[in-house]
Amino acid sequence: MAERGGVRRRAVLTSVGVAAWTGLVVYGTGKLDEEPAPPPEPATGPYDLVSYPPDRRPPGPSLTGELLDGAAFDLSALAGQVAVVNFWASWCAPCRAETEDLEAVHAATRHRRVAFLGVNVRDDVDQAVALQRGRMTYPSLFDPAGRAALRFDQVPPNTIPATVLMDRRGRVAALFRQRVRRAELEPLVRGLADEPG
Incomplete structure (x- = not known):
């Protein structure tokens, strides 16, 4: 039973990791071998x-x-x-x-x-x-x-x-x-x- 829980937890963590990586690919530079340049820092304003x-x-x-x-x-x-x-x-x-x-x-x-x-x-x-x-x-x-x-x-x-x-x-x-x-x-x-x- 403990092993099944561990497998389930690993599957959830893997899914989260894949989702995060997908977000980086979609909104990143597309160059996987380089660190993306940070965006210019805004002067003012919240996220929206x-x-x-x-x-x-x-x-x-x-x-x-x-x-x-x-x-x-x-x-x-x-x-x-x-x-x-x-x-x-x-x-x-x-x-x-x-x-x-x-x-x-x-x-x-x-x-x-x-x-x-x-x-x-x-x-x-x-x-x-x-x-x-x-x-x-x-x-x-x-x-x-x-x-x-x-x-x-x-x-x-x-x-x-x-x-x-x-x-x-x-x-x-x-x-x-x-x-x-x-x-x-x-x-x-x-x-x-x-x-x-």
């Missing part, structure tokens, strides 16, 4: 909001893909603009709830060289298009495999909804790992828009 001052902002990734309407997209086309990248899915209730706030900030700031981009993850294209229609006037990448989030390897948006704010130099200035509201998002976006290019 991380922000960086200009001298500590990590570089944003290159990001390409296909939009929900089938057109090709390259994030480099937004060079020189403040970029707001929102990760969402049609089945995610907080994602649906924040669309009005995101669209309001988009409408209020786009004349200031601010661009919004959605990234639709783990979703069905028809359901994603149906949600986007009438709610979002900005484009969304279709990323059912969730690869785009892995490109932000130093500051992973490893939950949805998540919203990444990038400055005009393409660096990550802030990351929300929660539903965003206009009252908290718009001041940050306007602050980035006010920074010199």
Whole structure:
């Protein structure tokens, strides 16, 4: 009986170890023979909001893909603009709830060289298009495999909804790992828009 308990305990510990290792592979650098570089230390913010001052902002990734309407997209086309990248899915209730706030900030700031981009993850294209229609006037990448989030390897948006704010130099200035509201998002976006290019 004691041996069975020991086997059971070892199996549980092995499962926990595998789960932890899987998390490292998913959100790590993918290089198993090197120590991953630690992410830049944020200036302020709890887990659900991380922000960086200009001298500590990590570089944003290159990001390409296909939009929900089938057109090709390259994030480099937004060079020189403040970029707001929102990760969402049609089945995610907080994602649906924040669309009005995101669209309001988009409408209020786009004349200031601010661009919004959605990234639709783990979703069905028809359901994603149906949600986007009438709610979002900005484009969304279709990323059912969730690869785009892995490109932000130093500051992973490893939950949805998540919203990444990038400055005009393409660096990550802030990351929300929660539903965003206009009252908290718009001041940050306007602050980035006010920074010199």
